[in-house]
Amino acid sequence: MSHDLPVSTITDHTQLKQESPSQNVIVQLLKLYYKDGWVSGTGGGISIRKNGFVYMAPSGVHKECIDPEEIFVLDEEGKIVYDPSKRESKLPVRPVKLSACSPLFTLCYKHRNAGAVMHSHHMSTLLATLIFPEKEFKITHVEMIKGIRGHGYHSTLVVPIIDNVAEECDLKDSMEEAVLAYPNTYAVLVRRHGVYIWGKDWLECKTHSEVYHYLFDAAVKMKQLGFDPSTY
Amino acid sequence: MSHDLPVSTITDHTQLKQESPSQNVIVQLLKLYYKDGWVSGTGGGISIRKNGFVYMAPSGVHKECIDPEEIFVLDEEGKIVYDPSKRESKLPVRPVKLSACSPLFTLCYKHRNAGAVMHSHHMSTLLATLIFPEKEFKITHVEMIKGIRGHGYHSTLVVPIIDNVAEECDLKDSMEEAVLAYPNTYAVLVRRHGVYIWGKDWLECKTHSEVYHYLFDAAVKMKQLGFDPSTY
Amino acid sequence: MSHDLPVSTITDHTQLKQESPSQNVIVQLLKLYYKDGWVSGTGGGISIRKNGFVYMAPSGVHKECIDPEEIFVLDEEGKIVYDPSKRESKLPVRPVKLSACSPLFTLCYKHRNAGAVMHSHHMSTLLATLIFPEKEFKITHVEMIKGIRGHGYHSTLVVPIIDNVAEECDLKDSMEEAVLAYPNTYAVLVRRHGVYIWGKDWLECKTHSEVYHYLFDAAVKMKQLGFDPSTY
Amino acid sequence: MSHDLPVSTITDHTQLKQESPSQNVIVQLLKLYYKDGWVSGTGGGISIRKNGFVYMAPSGVHKECIDPEEIFVLDEEGKIVYDPSKRESKLPVRPVKLSACSPLFTLCYKHRNAGAVMHSHHMSTLLATLIFPEKEFKITHVEMIKGIRGHGYHSTLVVPIIDNVAEECDLKDSMEEAVLAYPNTYAVLVRRHGVYIWGKDWLECKTHSEVYHYLFDAAVKMKQLGFDPSTY
Incomplete structure (x- = not known):
């Protein structure tokens, strides 16, 4: 089975x-997540696994401005099958790089059979x-x-929080530990940094992303109003 | 009289x-309500009653991504007249399900002659x-x-608050009680969950939705600033 | 000189x-102001005076969904020159009504030579x-x-605050008093209700609206952080 | 080398x-920054330096409504090469003016080799x-x-804060001092006013802008929750 080829007719994530095609899903979700403030300043990202291939948004670029042709394609062993920086094109080609989050996304594919990670x-x-x-992080009794x-x-929904480090790739060991220690979580928070969220496919990853962000926000607002989100 | 058939030329709720057609109204309002954070993570929804038919958005799917062809049509006795999961289509058909909110929407049609519920x-x-x-919930002296x-x-605007339960369908009895006990309300809040809002048609339901959300938000912000929304 | 006729080619306020044409300006600004949460639930509105005519959005309808053909046109004495509910049209005509804000908008035209009021x-x-x-309301030392x-x-920017009343038209006397007593203000706040803002034309009214809303929001946030917006 | 000529096919900053062309970049980023609340009420702006020319948005106009033809072009000595108010056009030409921020933008070009300033x-x-x-302003240990x-x-990220003055052009000396005294900053805050942010090109300026705004917001929210952003 060969990897997806992007098509150009999708102009909005609601389509x-x-x-x-995974490239189109990634491109459209990144535009949505930029509007929501989930990815910005070149930070954040998303990856999809489908039919034995892994699709990854490139690193260090404005995430809402990526073309479908700029998405990396890897096999499940992590070998690059399609490198966008080496593609042929009539237009100038940006020297995009594979994301440093790559090993962290891979963890969720390997240990949790994820189909998408953001x-x-x-x-x-x-x-x-x-x-x-x-x-x-703990929250309970919220619909x-x-x-x-x-x-x-x-x-009681529990999300493990791991400590942040100087280089994103050095989060690998502590994230792997958390992913294995919390088989019921679909998210790992990184202190003073952000979160990794996954699901069995991109649709569940999107649902989980919306729900976890809602719950993080709810917990902060409950705290500000004097309520403890972790008890009822 | 036969039920509505959706048309494809509406691209924006302002049109x-x-x-x-009720299907188009539902599809466009859900896109709007997703942007507003009223429906997300597959939660929330909307239903319309018109000319003896009830139109309902399907359950468990991303609410901003529904096609007009995916809206269920029921008669007023609750019998499914059009089941989108059984429709003929050249494109793949998603196995959509009727919403568990269905009996709660029906309550408002039955007891309050609603034309739309969200x-x-x-x-x-x-x-x-x-x-x-x-x-x-109480608020007074706000335009x-x-x-x-x-x-x-x-x-003094009063909105009854009922307790949440594990399964949405089990809210039926307490919501019915609230709907009957508060003939002047067009909303029922569900503790730690959300709200049901209705109106005589989808336009009034939309007005009521915007006003109630404004008032809930105002009450929270007033409280944070040290004002009691329920007194003047 | 005859009143404006709307054109159909403006699809976005940035165009x-x-x-x-004043009708197009009103329609596009209302869409923008709906997105900003300035008008909602059929509340809020805008009016423009140009070349001896006054253009007014209708009342009691969803403000982001108005057609250019639904804008009332009055002469400067307040006589209706164009009544959208009586227009000929191949499509169904909504029975729109003139806004109850009408006498309040007129105050700003009469006493302050405004070209637009929102x-x-x-x-x-x-x-x-x-x-x-x-x-x-007072704020000082903000750019x-x-x-x-x-x-x-x-x-020190000062905005008079008048008390709210049950019927919007009954605000006329107290608003007139405020408009005359504060010749340097381009806004009158109504307690627990909202604000009227004007400018010499719709562009200045738009600038003033953005600035006043920014300053109201700044004052609330400063207060929450323990700063007094009215002193330096 | 001649200055850029704008093209008309860019309709969205993600394209x-x-x-x-620098004019298109400025026009599209201003629309984006208006949506984000970074420029409003005719305030705020952006400038780009490329191939020996400086492109500047005009002053005192609604920043999200500028046409590519309304962008000033200067040479690096500050001489106007293209004055939009004097251009030939079949449509009416607005009498746009060069921004009073101009000398402040120029500071960043001169002392810090910036390619864009906002x-x-x-x-x-x-x-x-x-x-x-x-x-x-100080913040540390945030990803x-x-x-x-x-x-x-x-x-520890440090942003110098200079005092505001009555006329924007009079900020020049204190801003120049800050720019020289803090060689590691890419931003200067102006008390009770706003911020100037730059980067080596418009892409880095956009990244920096998103990151600094995130950090300013984070610091305020941390403070409200009882955390000191400047210590760990």
């Missing part, structure tokens, strides 16, 4: 279908890691918790 | 007219139910209160 | 020019009238104050 | 490329200068700090 720096993720100084697979309204 | 998880609805720990049918600037 | 219910206007319980005609960085 | 009045810039009453050239996660 995406489950089966849309990385956000949204303000609510930063603040959520400050109001929970211990190693876990939206149901939106995370395996959770109900009465569940 | 909608009172008489627009369900929102917006952050302001969650917080409004926290700052009012008793069974009623926007006039936007709710039967209310004036000097009115 | 407007000073000389654009009315907003934005949350910041409501909160600004709460944090200033006396009859004046954006320069954006209001006749004001500099060191000015 | 911009590094090599896009000026924002965003609420977060105003508040950031209030919560840091001394002459420096997004990495987005500013030469900074890492463990860096």
